[in-house]
Structures are given as C-alpha cells and as structure tokens.
Amino acid sequence: MNENDTYVNWRAFNRALGLAAVLLIFWTSACDTSPTVYLDDESPQRFGYRGRGYLEFFVVREIAPENQHVADVEQDTDKNMVLWWIIPKDASTG
16 A cells, blocks of 8 residues: 555444444434324313424314215314314414
C-alpha cells in the first residue's frame, strides 16, 4: 500500500450503516404527526387525543344501523346522526 491508497474499514462502515438504518427507522416511526383519539375507562366516559399536530374540528357521529356494515364512501351519510361537533376557540392550537 502506498501513501495515496485509502484504507476502508468495511466492518466499521457496515456497523455504522446498520446503526444509521436502525436510527432512521426508529426516528420515522416516532415522528407520527397524526393525532389519535382515545376513550378512557372513567364514568362518565371521556375522550381526548394524543400525538403531534392538532385537530381543526372533531365530529362524533352515531352510525345508522343500515350503514354499520357498509364502507364509509358507500354510506348514506344523511342517516348518520351528529352527536357532537367540537370546534376549538383557536384552531391553530387545537
């Protein structure tokens, strides 16, 4: 080997590449920007949302019996009843 040759430690390179791949997968799975809605087990039951981002509004509908086994796009939405339509005072903060 002369002084112009470059030595590459492939074992270290592969380890670093593997570690970078694992960190990238972890980082992308941890960066969920969509909030998810949850219900608690208290009485009366309460709901909220977790996650990053915000909700501009939140609608809870009772699905009509004839729509319960039908895909969302095929439902007759006029038969579903809106129970709550919640709009925050400041939609930018959710």
